[in-house]
Amino acid sequence: MRIVVAEDSVLFREGLVRLLAEKGHEVLDAVGDAAALQESVDRNRPDLAVIDVRMPPAMESDGAEAAAALRVLYPDLGLLLLSQHIELRHVLPLVGTPGFGYLLKDRVLDLADFTAAAERVATGGSALDPAVVQSLVHARAGSTLDDLSERELDVLGQVAQGLSNTAIADKLVVSDRTVEAHIRSVFTKLGLPDEGTNRRVLAVLRYLEAR
Amino acid sequence: MRPGTVRLLTGLAALAVLASAAYVAALGNWALVGACAACAFAVAVGWVIVRHDPTSPVGPALAWTTAAIAVVTVHVGPLAELPWSSGAWPLNLAGLLALMLVFPDGASSGRVWRAVPWAFGVATLGMVAVQWGARQVDGEVVGGPNGAWVPPVAVLSLLTIGLSLVLAAASLAVRYRHGTRRTRQQTRWLLLAGIVVVALLVAGWVAEGLGASLDAAYTPFLIAIVTLVPISVGIAIVRYDLFDVDRLLTGATAWLVTLVVSATIFGLAVYGVSHALSIGTGLTSGVAAFVTALTLLPVQRHIASWVGRIVDRDRHVAVAEVERFAADVRAGRRQPEEIEAVLRKVEDDPDLVVHLARPDGGWTRLDGTPVADPPDGFSIEAGGDVIASVSLGWDSARARRRIADVAKAAWVPLEVTRLRLVLREALTETEASRQRLVEASAAERRKLERDLHDGAQQRIVATGMRLRLLQEHLPAEQAAEVDTAVAELRGTVDELRRIAQGVRPILLDDGLAAALTAVKASSPIPFDLMVGDLPAVSDIRMLTAYLVVTEAVANVLKHAQASRISVTVAARQDRLAVEVVDDGIGGVPDDAPLTALRDRVVSVGGTLGIRSTPSGGTTIQAVV
Numbered sequence: 001m002r003i004v005v006a007e008d009s010v011l012f013r014e015g016l017v018r019l020l021a022e023k024g025h026e027v028l029d030a031v032g033d034a035a036a037l038q039e040s041v042d043r044n045r046p047d048l049a050v051i052d053v054r055m056p057p058a059m060e061s062d063g064a065e066a067a068a069a070l071r072v073l074y075p076d077l078g079l080l081l082l083s084q085h086i087e088l089r090h091v092l093p094l095v096g097t098p099g100f101g102y103l104l105k106d107r108v109l110d111l112a113d114f115t116a117a118a119e120r121v122a123t124g125g126s127a128l129d130p131a132v133v134q135s136l137v138h139a140r141a142g143s144t145l146d147d148l149s150e151r152e153l154d155v156l157g158q159v160a161q162g163l164s165n166t167a168i169a170d171k172l173v174v175s176d177r178t179v180e181a182h183i184r185s186v187f188t189k190l191g192l193p194d195e196g197t198n199r200r201v202l203a204v205l206r207y208l209e210a211r
Numbered sequence: 212m213r214p215g216t217v218r219l220l221t222g223l224a225a226l227a228v229l230a231s232a233a234y235v236a237a238l239g240n241w242a243l244v245g246a247c248a249a250c251a252f253a254v255a256v257g258w259v260i261v262r263h264d265p266t267s268p269v270g271p272a273l274a275w276t277t278a279a280i281a282v283v284t285v286h287v288g289p290l291a292e293l294p295w296s297s298g299a300w301p302l303n304l305a306g307l308l309a310l311m312l313v314f315p316d317g318a319s320s321g322r323v324w325r326a327v328p329w330a331f332g333v334a335t336l337g338m339v340a341v342q343w344g345a346r347q348v349d350g351e352v353v354g355g356p357n358g359a360w361v362p363p364v365a366v367l368s369l370l371t372i373g374l375s376l377v378l379a380a381a382s383l384a385v386r387y388r389h390g391t392r393r394t395r396q397q398t399r400w401l402l403l404a405g406i407v408v409v410a411l412l413v414a415g416w417v418a419e420g421l422g423a424s425l426d427a428a429y430t431p432f433l434i435a436i437v438t439l440v441p442i443s444v445g446i447a448i449v450r451y452d453l454f455d456v457d458r459l460l461t462g463a464t465a466w467l468v469t470l471v472v473s474a475t476i477f478g479l480a481v482y483g484v485s486h487a488l489s490i491g492t493g494l495t496s497g498v499a500a501f502v503t504a505l506t507l508l509p510v511q512r513h514i515a516s517w518v519g520r521i522v523d524r525d526r527h528v529a530v531a532e533v534e535r536f537a538a539d540v541r542a543g544r545r546q547p548e549e550i551e552a553v554l555r556k557v558e559d560d561p562d563l564v565v566h567l568a569r570p571d572g573g574w575t576r577l578d579g580t581p582v583a584d585p586p587d588g589f590s591i592e593a594g595g596d597v598i599a600s601v602s603l604g605w606d607s608a609r610a611r612r613r614i615a616d617v618a619k620a621a622w623v624p625l626e627v628t629r630l631r632l633v634l635r636e637a638l639t640e641t642e643a644s645r646q647r648l649v650e651a652s653a654a655e656r657r658k659l660e661r662d663l664h665d666g667a668q669q670r671i672v673a674t675g676m677r678l679r680l681l682q683e684h685l686p687a688e689q690a691a692e693v694d695t696a697v698a699e700l701r702g703t704v705d706e707l708r709r710i711a712q713g714v715r716p717i718l719l720d721d722g723l724a725a726a727l728t729a730v731k732a733s734s735p736i737p738f739d740l741m742v743g744d745l746p747a748v749s750d751i752r753m754l755t756a757y758l759v760v761t762e763a764v765a766n767v768l769k770h771a772q773a774s775r776i777s778v779t780v781a782a783r784q785d786r787l788a789v790e791v792v793d794d795g796i797g798g799v800p801d802d803a804p805l806t807a808l809r810d811r812v813v814s815v816g817g818t819l820g821i822r823s824t825p826s827g828g829t830t831i832q833a834v835v
Binding site for chain 2 (some may be wrong): 015022059085
């Protein structure tokens with residue numbers, strides 16, 4: 001996997017580069033601000049950009065804005081945003097779309113989870129931090145999700161994080177079949193069509209809408 | 212009146228005086244020549260008035276007050292033989308009548324007033340008719356017509372002449388009542404002269420009573436009538452604001468009244484002492500003078516104040532009005548700031564301006580508008596300090612004295628206004644500085660939150676990352692140790708994040724609704740949240756609204772034993788109305804301290820209300 005890292009804190013940037021290299025990925029470039037990121041992606045055409053949300057020059061949401069801009073230029077580029085806190089304003093349209101991830105920075109301390117999420121995003125999957133999901137769930141009141149049971153909401157939340165059925169089953173300590181049953185029930189309750197392969201994406205979108 | 216007519220009439224008056232003087236001079240009657248010369252003074256003043264105001268009828272009227280007297284007086288010698296010489300005496304009063312009818316700014320309109328000169332003229336003819344051909348011989352009237360018509364015509368004519376004079380005086384009074392400030396002041400000058408003349412007349416009586424000769428007793432009176440009246444009329448028309456006429460008038464009247472009272476007391480004392488003690492005349496007068504002085508001393512002040520009230524009524528009313536206002540202010544019925552309007556009313560001066568002295572030496576208007584230059588007005592002092600200054604739009608000796616009189620009554624409302632202004636300014640300054648502090652602390656919170664996120668938290672994560680990388684190369688036993696260390700670091704990061712959240716929730720960047728949603732999410736009991744369309748408010752207001760909710764919710768969870776919390780945030784004009792309702796045990800007193808909460812709300816200029824009934828839950832309402 002070919003990766004560009006954009007992170008202004010030298011300490012954290014070097015750690016990330018080493019970590020990703022250690023896991024066998026090719027880090028093409030490591031930059032410290034939003035403009036350099038844009039230029040580096042233009043030059044290197046990576047599979048994945050790991051981006052710090054808060055970066056120079058403004059130290060506000062420069063990284064998030066750069067990510068939104070990159071998505072327009074390179075629809076296939078995987079975007080993994082890292083932040084110290086949940087701050088979704090500038091990337092809201094991207095949340096839940098394929099090839100987008102948003103994690104709190106301390107997730108990198110779980111090396112396996114982090115690299116799995118990075119790989120998922122690079123290959124067009126999704127990776128949302130549980131904290132992001134939680135904040136999105138509570139953001140909606142009186143939506144179509146009211147009909148879902150607690151368990152079904154749990155499962156849908158995991159789906160939204162980008163986990164596969166098997167991964168969800170492992171996490172919730174139930175069988176694959178149970179997970180499948182829950183997901184089918186969710187699809188039905190949300191009125192999603194039986195046909196087609198993108199029902200998971202639709203369910204996640206429904207889950208994330210109205211924010 | 213047309214300028215030509217005015218000049219003609221005045222000129223005729225001068226001619227009449229000249230002709231009279233020439234006639235008596237030819238007769239060699241030098242006493243009457245002197246009288247004519249005295250009469251010429253009024254004519255001269257009349258001419259000055261004509262030059263000053265060529266259309267005013269006052270000039271010719273004044274000229275004729277003495278010219279007519281001169282013409283009547285010189286009916287001596289051959290002229291006394293003329294058949295009308297005995298009956299023409301009412302003409303002595305013609306000039307005075309005209310003066311009273313036209314002073315100070317022309318004749319009054321209205322049929323009654325216009326009829327007065329005609330009635331007077333007809334009555335004068337009547338008097339001439341009943342004494343046609345009569346002559347005085349050794350004090351006895353001889354000759355004249357006989358017949359039944361004579362007595363009634365004589366009586367009727369006399370009554371008419373008297374009535375005419377009364378009506379003329381009445382017209383003067385009416386013009387005074389309805390007149391402008393200027394006509395009133397002018398009329399006062401005439402009144403002043405009249406009072407002095409009357410006083411001198413009384414003095415003449417007294418002198419005559421004490422045995423003075425007729426000439427000695429009444430000469431001051433006669434001189435006064437031919438000099439004081441023209442002088443006062445002249446001043447009234449040409450320079451009515453020359454002196455403070457009210458003070459002169461009040462003083463003159465008080466003097467007259469005192470004179471009459473003292474003469475009476477003196478007379479009674481002389482009579483009583485001489486009869487009771489049968490002592491010498493010299494001693495009697497001495498005792499009488501002593502008794503008079505003793506009696507007058509205490510009453511003098513009362514007479515002066517009583518006369519002032521009657522004669523200078525405007526001033527008395529003005530002072531009373533301001534005193535009433537001051538009493539109303541003390542009783543809380545009126546606002547002290549109305550003092551300027553009150554002073555404008557009593558001074559009848561819409562351009563009057565009150566300035567207040569500030570403690571720093573500057574000056575302001577009543578509404579607090581600062582004034583660049585120190586005002587050039589009448590200073591009002593209290594306790595040795597100048598507290599205010601009154602600038603007159605209509606500046607005159609009289610207005611200045613009036614303001615000095617009412618200022619004594621006005622200083623309390625002025626001082627209250629001034630102190631309130633100073634207090635208000637101090638409060639505004641305090642509020643502004645508190646606002647600055649609040650904003651500074653909001654900025655501090657933001658910076659602190661930044662520092663926690665981007666500084667400490669980031670370094671801890673980076674360190675954790677290095678440990679993880681190190682871990683890959685360690686044997687299993689030590690690797691487990693690293694796991695523990697990393698878990699520790701994670702806990703620290705979580706802790707820091709929670710602290711930063713309390714300092715200023717980052718979710719506020721996404722709006723109050725987003726931040727409150729997170730509060731709802733962390734609530735262990737059912738939590739209803741309704742957030743309406745909110746106006747754009749400053750960060751500090753939004754943070755305050757958020758903190759009101761979090762602190763109120765924390766209180767509910769800690770104390771209220773509630774089963775449900777309901778939070779509503781709505782727009783109220785350009786502010787946020789926050790309401791936190793619980794169904795708990797209630798019983799929070801209305802004046803519960805809740806100091807932190809209240810301080811927060813008040814510091815951004817908001818209000819906080821608490822409603823709580825035992826077992827009926829608690830409602831906290833805040834507007835920020």
